[in-house]
Amino acid sequence: MSNASHHERLRVLTSALPKPLLVLAAVYFVSSLAHFGHNAEYIAFYPGMPLWLTREKVYLAWLGVTSLGFIALVLARFAPSALALSFLAGYGAFGLDGLAHYTLALCSEHTLLANVTIWSEAVTGMALLLASAVLVARQLTPRRALRNG
Secondary structure: OOHHHHHHHHHHHHOOOOHHHHHHHHHHHHHHHHHHHHHHHOHHHOOOOOOOOOHHHHHHHHHHHHHHHHHHHHHHHHOOHHHHHHHHHHHHHHHHHHHHHHHHOOHHHOOHHHHHHHHHHHHHHHHHHHHHHHHHHHHHOOOOOOOOO
């Protein structure tokens, strides 16, 4: 498959969603990967992490979370956009889960990079959640008829 046709397929797949929202989803994807990747590679250094949680399980969890974003992109092409936006909102909501690290240990007990990845995932996830929710609300709110006179 040529590079041009690959880009065309991706454009068609995502054309039902506004471009700024897709950019936000991409930023969240990178933030999420950075946090989960850091978490997986340095699991032994994250304070308070349970012993049963392994590097492989962290990556599997990331794949599970990321699958919601992928499903949203597929739904954007083949289903009502409110459904796709709902999945995208759910995908973003999972970004807040990283804040659970602070139930195990204080912010000061984490490394600077751990804190940066946790907070970047949480902030971008929340932004994606809110932007998607606003767009769903706009689609589901009945339009007021313009009054003549």
